[in-house]
Amino acid sequence: MVTLVSYIVVSAALLGIGIYGLSVKRNAIRILFAVEIIVNAANINFAAFSRYLNPPQVSGQVIVFYSIAASAMEAAVGLALILLAFRLNNSIDVREMDKLKG
Amino acid sequence: MEVALAVPPDIVFIILATITLLAAILALQAKELIYGAIGLGISFIGIAGFFILLDAPYLAMLQIAIYVGAVVVLILFTIMLVRREVGEEVIEKGERGEGAAGLWIAGLLAVSIAGVAALAGPNLASTPPPGQLPVSALGPVLVTEYPVPLVILALLLSAALLGALMLAKVER
Numbered sequence: 001m002v003t004l005v006s007y008i009v010v011s012a013a014l015l016g017i018g019i020y021g022l023s024v025k026r027n028a029i030r031i032l033f034a035v036e037i038i039v040n041a042a043n044i045n046f047a048a049f050s051r052y053l054n055p056p057q058v059s060g061q062v063i064v065f066y067s068i069a070a071s072a073m074e075a076a077v078g079l080a081l082i083l084l085a086f087r088l089n090n091s092i093d094v095r096e097m098d099k100l101k102g
Numbered sequence: 103m104e105v106a107l108a109v110p111p112d113i114v115f116i117i118l119a120t121i122t123l124l125a126a127i128l129a130l131q132a133k134e135l136i137y138g139a140i141g142l143g144i145s146f147i148g149i150a151g152f153f154i155l156l157d158a159p160y161l162a163m164l165q166i167a168i169y170v171g172a173v174v175v176l177i178l179f180t181i182m183l184v185r186r187e188v189g190e191e192v193i194e195k196g197e198r199g200e201g202a203a204g205l206w207i208a209g210l211l212a213v214s215i216a217g218v219a220a221l222a223g224p225n226l227a228s229t230p231p232p233g234q235l236p237v238s239a240l241g242p243v244l245v246t247e248y249p250v251p252l253v254i255l256a257l258l259l260s261a262a263l264l265g266a267l268m269l270a271k272v273e274r
Contacts, residue, residue: 002115004226007152008219010119014126016212021130024204029181033129033142036173040149043161051156054231058239061158062248065240068161068168069255073262075173079180080269086184087272 007048014041028082028092032075039071111155118155122148135181143174157230160237 021034050060
């Protein structure tokens, strides 16, 4: 039986995978992957809660709509930043991006 | 629109969850970055499947058009542009200790959230209420209840577009 809890469990697992990538990976593009996975985990929760409310509410879907648009532009700006960092540093290893350190 | 499923939704849910989670792990753990990007795309398609299960076909369409169609393609182009270094993935040096720590943090977080949800289970709705939302319900709410966020989103999109152009532009 698929309940609201099943969706929350899947979304929590995706969040865990994303947090792992965010905290362990050194490659800037992989960190972007992790951020996208976390955003998607949140989106599943919004859609699931809006469906399981009684009566079903459309507001959750509206929030997912905004969230998808916002994370698309976050990916665009993030990738532009990665390209710039690669051009300046010749590396996209985030542990080597320490030029601002005094 | 009611889509008649030949298989029960439970099995569809389990298959979708397996595909989504395995593809997400592949996205982070694949040796080649480009396979990681493909794994990310598969994971996004799985999430679009969840949206269809949740009676939100418009969101599924949006997910596939924007995430799979735009974001993953953008990521693939970026990987090709920075390929010289990342083609043979930088061996993620010094990852061992951090890997264990990251696994602990992520595992504890995920298990605690899932545990709280499971404990609160009886208070949460177990079956979806019958009333199904038509796709056309989304439009009026978007422009009557949330018009200001819509306009802000449009401004933000143009600002992000200009910002990305400015950042990626090659100075001559």
